[in-house]
Amino acid sequence: MIELDEVGRTFTVSRRTGVLRRERRVVHAVRDLSFTVAAGEFVGYLGPNGAGKSTTIKMLTGILTPSVGRVRVAGLDPSRRRTALARRIGVVFGQRTTLWWDLPLKDSFQLIRHLYKVDREAFHRRLDELCEVLELGAFLATPVRQLSLGQRMRGDIAAALLHDPAVLVLDEPTIGLDVVSKAAVRGFLRGLNAERGTTVLLTTHDLGDIERLCRRVMLIDHGTLAFDGTVEDLMATAPGETSIEEVVTRLYTRAAPS
Amino acid sequence: MPRIVRLYGLLAWVWVRAAAQYPVSAALLMIGSVVTTGLDVAAIFIIFRHTGSLGGFTLPEVMFLYGTAGLSFGIADLLFGNVERLGRHVRAGSLDAMLIRPASPFVQIAVERFSFQRIGRTAQAAIVLWIGLAGVSVPWQRAWMIPVMVACGVVIFAAVWTFAGAVQFLLTDAPEVANAFTYGGGQLTQYPLSVYGADLVRAVTFIVPLAFVNWQPGLFVLGRPDPIGLPHWLRFLGPVVALALAALAALAWRAGLRRYRSTGS
Ligand SMILES: Nc1ncnc2c1ncn2[C@@H]1O[C@H](COP(=O)(O)OP(=O)(O)OP(=O)(O)O)[C@@H](O)[C@H]1O
């Protein structure tokens, strides 16, 4: 469902070093990254800050064009077939909304219905379902900018799923949520994966997400894959440690591959 | 093409409905545009109280040139004016949200906050054009050019905005430079280009081809010789220039989109 083959992405950043002098530096946000995710998997994508998780997700969704390598999602090259891919993929950015700031949630949903050409009946069925499990009913008429973070996040998740995508990628979907909201979102994602067979890839800094949701974990550091396996495999990398926090801390602080 | 028009109409409708939630700001926008465009016309009348002609053109002729330029600019601004504010979306990260939708980000940006309140300028230009046309006699053999030139003008302005937007995929702080070309171009074409001198006329004919918005075809409609003696056939080049510019702008936009780097967080 998701295939990356020796993918790299660099950013050239220039820094001012004097009045007129600028120093150009190439940042390898992602390098030599290869992995595949099969249909129906639930994969956690871990890594320290600046490891390249968001950059990877942006390449999967066609927002960024990879500098080198090949990306395939649902059989399509995301940067070349961005609009075709958009119909098959759902995307949630925890950091910022993909909804329209000034529109009430239900207008945003209507707009999405038209953008994705979802037929009316299927849309209402899906929306009712999502409203129920994500408990959106109370603030459907509220403009997005007035929603609390947790409400907005649930709205964003619903918005990403209205067109019933085969793949869902989420960049820190539980950031800033209270324990109850977090549990609700987790329960929802688990159900989505189990019942609908939706492939899910999520990044997070909350290891609880990983423990409770992901069968498979990929860990990226300095833009390259440092670990790929089940949660048990992950724990086994550090025999003697019992908590996932300790294990991951060890992996993060291990000498970076150069 | 029809798909894009449908998409635009659909999104525009959503924004119009959303704007209805802020009636006060809508009214202020309307008043603002009536006042500024009113002052614009007043300036022309004041000039003509002191002189009988401007750059060799009579009052109705100047009103004709002003009206056609204003109409093109107004329609282009109403439909595509947002595109030159791309940098803001890049910085805020909202472009990422547009890129995950199965729709052209160009249309999504262009239509954002679409509102009919912005139609003020277009309406004013249409009225000025109407008054101007009443004072110049244009036979039908030349009048056909009027809708053609307005349409070409819309395309030319839209293309300039698209260039301005395309640059901002890379340089997010470029809008100030771009403004010089877009709003500057809108201001420039309001008056007969002959008031600016021959060098500038050549520049806006051959470099930034704003002369094809209303000046060259306008000379044809008014049946005037070219004050700086440029060839006669230039007057019919508007559609070619508009299409070429639109094609170049589309390429620039695509190139910019491919180089888009999003934001770090
Ligand atoms: N638009 C950009 N311009 C310049 N550098 C960038 C850009 N986007 C990302 N980077 C750089 O690429 C690297 C990876 O960033 P990325 O956002 O992918 O990290 P991340 O794994 O999502 O981190 P976090 O956990 O903090 O969200 C960082 O060093 C970052 O500075």
Ligand SMILES: [Mg+2]
């Ligand atoms: Mg990130």
